[in-house]
Amino acid sequence: MIVAAACGxxxxxxNASSSQGAAPAEEKSGAWSIxxxxxxxxGPRPAGSPREAAAREWAVARLKALxxxxxxxxxxxxxxYVRGTDKARLTAPYDQPLAVTALGYSxxxxxxxxxxxxxxxxxxxALEAAPAGSLVGKIAFIDHAMKPNQDGSGYxxxxxxxxxxxxxxxxxxxIGAVIRSIGTxxxxxxxxxxxxxPAGVKPIPAGAVSNPDADLIARVAAxxxxxxxxxxxxxxxxxxxxxxNVIGDLxxxxxxxxxxLLACHLDSWDLGTGAIDDASGCAxxxxxxxKAQGDGKALRTIRVxxxxxxEIGAFGGDAYAAKHGTEPHALAMESDFGxxxxxxxxxKLAEANKVLGERIVAALAPMGIVLNRGAxxxxxxxxxxxxxxxxxxxxxxxxxxxxxxxxxxxxxxxSAVDPAMLQQNVDAWTAVLKVIANEAGxxxxx
Amino acid sequence: MIVAAACGxxxxxxNASSSQGAAPAEEKSGAWSIxxxxxxxxGPRPAGSPREAAAREWAVARLKALxxxxxxxxxxxxxxYVRGTDKARLTAPYDQPLAVTALGYSxxxxxxxxxxxxxxxxxxxALEAAPAGSLVGKIAFIDHAMKPNQDGSGYxxxxxxxxxxxxxxxxxxxIGAVIRSIGTxxxxxxxxxxxxxPAGVKPIPAGAVSNPDADLIARVAAxxxxxxxxxxxxxxxxxxxxxxNVIGDLxxxxxxxxxxLLACHLDSWDLGTGAIDDASGCAxxxxxxxKAQGDGKALRTIRVxxxxxxEIGAFGGDAYAAKHGTEPHALAMESDFGxxxxxxxxxKLAEANKVLGERIVAALAPMGIVLNRGAxxxxxxxxxxxxxxxxxxxxxxxxxxxxxxxxxxxxxxxSAVDPAMLQQNVDAWTAVLKVIANEAGxxxxx
Numbered sequence: 037m038i039v040a041a042a043c044g045x046x047x048x049x050x051n052a053s054s055s056q057g058a059a060p061a062e063e064k065s066g067a068w069s070i071x072x073x074x075x076x077x078x079g080p081r082p083a084g085s086p087r088e089a090a091a092r093e094w095a096v097a098r099l100k101a102l103x104x105x106x107x108x109x110x111x112x113x114x115x116x117y118v119r120g121t122d123k124a125r126l127t128a129p130y131d132q133p134l135a136v137t138a139l140g141y142s143x144x145x146x147x148x149x150x151x152x153x154x155x156x157x158x159x160x161x162a163l164e165a166a167p168a169g170s171l172v173g174k175i176a177f178i179d180h181a182m183k184p185n186q187d188g189s190g191y192x193x194x195x196x197x198x199x200x201x202x203x204x205x206x207x208x209x210x211i212g213a214v215i216r217s218i219g220t221x222x223x224x225x226x227x228x229x230x231x232x233x234p235a236g237v238k239p240i241p242a243g244a245v246s247n248p249d250a251d252l253i254a255r256v257a258a259x260x261x262x263x264x265x266x267x268x269x270x271x272x273x274x275x276x277x278x279x280x281n282v283i284g285d286l287x288x289x290x291x292x293x294x295x296x297l298l299a300c301h302l303d304s305w306d307l308g309t310g311a312i313d314d315a316s317g318c319a320x321x322x323x324x325x326x327k328a329q330g331d332g333k334a335l336r337t338i339r340v341x342x343x344x345x346x347e348i349g350a351f352g353g354d355a356y357a358a359k360h361g362t363e364p365h366a367l368a369m370e371s372d373f374g375x376x377x378x379x380x381x382x383x384k385l386a387e388a389n390k391v392l393g394e395r396i397v398a399a400l401a402p403m404g405i406v407l408n409r410g411a412x413x414x415x416x417x418x419x420x421x422x423x424x425x426x427x428x429x430x431x432x433x434x435x436x437x438x439x440x441x442x443x444x445x446x447x448x449x450x451s452a453v454d455p456a457m458l459q460q461n462v463d464a465w466t467a468v469l470k471v472i473a474n475e476a477g478x479x480x481x482x
Numbered sequence: 483m484i485v486a487a488a489c490g491x492x493x494x495x496x497n498a499s500s501s502q503g504a505a506p507a508e509e510k511s512g513a514w515s516i517x518x519x520x521x522x523x524x525g526p527r528p529a530g531s532p533r534e535a536a537a538r539e540w541a542v543a544r545l546k547a548l549x550x551x552x553x554x555x556x557x558x559x560x561x562x563y564v565r566g567t568d569k570a571r572l573t574a575p576y577d578q579p580l581a582v583t584a585l586g587y588s589x590x591x592x593x594x595x596x597x598x599x600x601x602x603x604x605x606x607x608a609l610e611a612a613p614a615g616s617l618v619g620k621i622a623f624i625d626h627a628m629k630p631n632q633d634g635s636g637y638x639x640x641x642x643x644x645x646x647x648x649x650x651x652x653x654x655x656x657i658g659a660v661i662r663s664i665g666t667x668x669x670x671x672x673x674x675x676x677x678x679x680p681a682g683v684k685p686i687p688a689g690a691v692s693n694p695d696a697d698l699i700a701r702v703a704a705x706x707x708x709x710x711x712x713x714x715x716x717x718x719x720x721x722x723x724x725x726x727n728v729i730g731d732l733x734x735x736x737x738x739x740x741x742x743l744l745a746c747h748l749d750s751w752d753l754g755t756g757a758i759d760d761a762s763g764c765a766x767x768x769x770x771x772x773k774a775q776g777d778g779k780a781l782r783t784i785r786v787x788x789x790x791x792x793e794i795g796a797f798g799g800d801a802y803a804a805k806h807g808t809e810p811h812a813l814a815m816e817s818d819f820g821x822x823x824x825x826x827x828x829x830k831l832a833e834a835n836k837v838l839g840e841r842i843v844a845a846l847a848p849m850g851i852v853l854n855r856g857a858x859x860x861x862x863x864x865x866x867x868x869x870x871x872x873x874x875x876x877x878x879x880x881x882x883x884x885x886x887x888x889x890x891x892x893x894x895x896x897s898a899v900d901p902a903m904l905q906q907n908v909d910a911w912t913a914v915l916k917v918i919a920n921e922a923g924x925x926x927x928x
Contacts, residue, residue: 224892446670
């Protein structure tokens with residue numbers, strides 16, 4: 037069959053007329069517009085990279101265009117990871133290419149890589165139980181059984197295979213480590229993320245294979261046949277890379293009142309365009325801050341913090357607390373768990389703010405968002421300032437059932453975001469901000 | 483949090499005891515076992531490649547082990563495609579990596595690739611409407627709007643963008659063609675597949691980008707900004723590559739009766755392990771042929787044809803018809819549409835076989851499989867023999883809703899197959915075979 041000639045049009049040739057394709061000013065303030073433009077115009081923006089720097093410039097221009105005041109880049113440097121070529125292959129007992137990604141701070145191989153016998157572990161705990169010296173000259177493979185949870189609670193325990201697994205293998209003599217991706221999808225897209233080699237532990241090449249590739253390895257392991265893997269991870273750790281935070285304020289009617297701090301992070305892993313991690317967070321907090329202004333200013337200043345270099349160690353949060361730790365803040369919030377719907381709210385408010393808390397819960401109830409009596413954690417980019425100042429905190433908890441399908445993968449792009457869910461986030465944040473940014477009384481965490 | 487030490491065990495070290503991990507003989511006849519072993523032990527097996535040759539040897543060993551007679555490789559040569567390095571990058575107006583795959587028979591670029599302005603077309607029809615000479619020096623991008631259908635009916639019309647789009651672009655002067663993947667998923671895994679450059683049309687580099695990457699290109703096109711793409715596709719077309727079919731018979735009690743021919747294809751695209759396309763087909767027909775024997779032989783011989791080089795032009799089907807076109811056959815069937823459930827049956831039977839048809843429909847009814855009065859097509863690997871001999875044909879139509887999420891992508895692995903659905907296929911095929919392989923009367927297509 038041939039497509040009917042009438043159903044397609046020659047459109048948008050490269051020399052088409054519109055020079056900018058710019059959205060009207062009011063459209064630029066919407067979360068979808070911020071998210072789409074950042075992921076389309078900048079794309080991947082790994083910590084410390086030139087693309088993260090380009091993203092900071094982009095952020096400054098956008099925040100100024102949206103009417104934010106005191107827009108500034110606050111630079112710092114980080115120890116980063118520069119990706120090279122990532123390849124892996126099962127070479128015995130069968131020859132199969134493996135979809136792999138280096139983990140941040142992985143050791144470096146030559147272009148030919150390392151080839152070694154594989155020791156398969158069902159879990160990090162199994163690796164930890166292996167005798168000292170038992171992995172000399174081997175590649176450790178670390179499996180796990182992470183499954184999707186609405187609150188993402190599997191990431192803490194299972195993520196340890198990525199965070200400390202390679203160092204654990206190195207301590208036992210391994211020359212390389214490969215893990216099952218810390219993810220809940222079933223696609224040939226491996227999940228990257230940072231690993232850590234503490235001082236005194238030799239960094240070894242460390243990668244993650246996709247879940248289907250890990251399934252293959254687990255099948256071969258179950259057969260009892262000896263496995264060998266060739267692992268090529270040519271990237272390297274680099275000191276003193278330039279990074280930075282971007283901040284901007286919507287000044288309140290009463291500049292004497294401590295501001296509300298809203299955070300996200302601007303950096304992303306490099307495999308996707310960082311749409312759900314965390315351009316969507318920046319889009320949500322910024323669109324909500326603007327929307328909460330309504331026709332005039334809110335009582336309190338609302339500050340947005342688009343943090344740098346969160347992914348490789350939450351450097352931006354530390355830098356913010358170091359620079360602004362002596363300035364008063366009223367309350368902190370962060371959006372960094374994707375773009376799915378907000379389904380509950382957690383509050384850390386002083387007893388004196390009980391009524392304020394009730395007003396927040398009441399503002400969210402019409403949206404189907406309920407109180408979760410657990411403790412909010414704020415998020416990596418505000419945790420240092422929260423700790424330092426014992427701030428009040430509100431978490432608008434997102435549905436994370438599908439978050440770890442996409443997290444740190446090539447699939448983290450705008451195409452994975454549902455505009456209606458993104459807007460639901462903005463609406464929830466706006467509802468909360470309208471209460472807290474107009475609260476005249478003291479807001480305190482304890 | 484740390485994983486509890488008790489929940490993991492050190493298992494299956496590389497030097498573990500079991501030397502083969504072999505399944506008991508009876509297990510090896512199951513569809514899951516055939517599918518798992520072929521995809522695990524051989525993996526990708528592109529037409530004409532050494533891996534396809536390894537798969538033929540594997541198939542011969544397996545079919546013999548399962549008790550098939552007359553097991554043979556029937557060699558032929560094909561014009562194939564040898565993949566090289568596939569890379570693409572949007573270089574203007576923004577810098578973004580693109581997830582790309584070369585199409586089979588693509589033209590070849592240098593390692594540096596080609597970089598050119600992009601002309602965006604919403605569809606193949608739009609490209610066809612472009613004036614002669616209008617694409618000189620350009621890369622044509624061909625978009626489309628394929629959506630999932632249970633019967634896969636979008637593949638015919640939308641797939642034309644892949645099959646003839648690059649040649650159409652070449653005729654108008656384009657130096658390269660990039661298409662939106664012919665697929666219905668939303669992952670950063672491009673869909674490969676063959677394209678065609680007829681005699682007299684200059685082959686140009688031709689690739690497919692993943693749907694999210696195509697979304698990005700469509701967004702930029704909508705903005706009106708000029709786009710440039712760098713396209714690196716270093717693979718090449720190669721003449722006279724060795725391929726072949728594998729056949730095997732389960733001899734019937736009456737060797738004089740024409741056999742039932744069951745087909746699948748053994749080759750696969752190289753990005754995945756060809757689990758749903760088409761190792762599952764080989765697993766289904768083979769397991770069902772064995773199961774239909776029951777405790778003794780069926781009346782008629784059942785022949786399985788594991789065809790070679792289907793993906794790049796259905797060469798195996800032509801070779802089979804050329805070699806066996808003068809031998810009698812009773813009826814042909816093929817399984818080549820994944821591993822999801824059979825939901826209807828199509829029959830092409832002579833009027834004299836009306837009661838036989840009713841018995842087939844009755845055998846399937848308890849499984850929820852209904853008669854579809856449309857015409858069966860058999861499949862690419864049996865179509866030539868069907869045409870030549872005007873054979874009776876039965877299609878057991880599978881649910882293809884998700885087939886084009888996986889088709890020709892890295893995601894086509896065992897992990898994408900549901901064992902229960904695979905077994906449902908075997909059960910449906912067995913039910914049909916028990917009727918037709920024990921039919922003593924003439925079976926005819928017209």
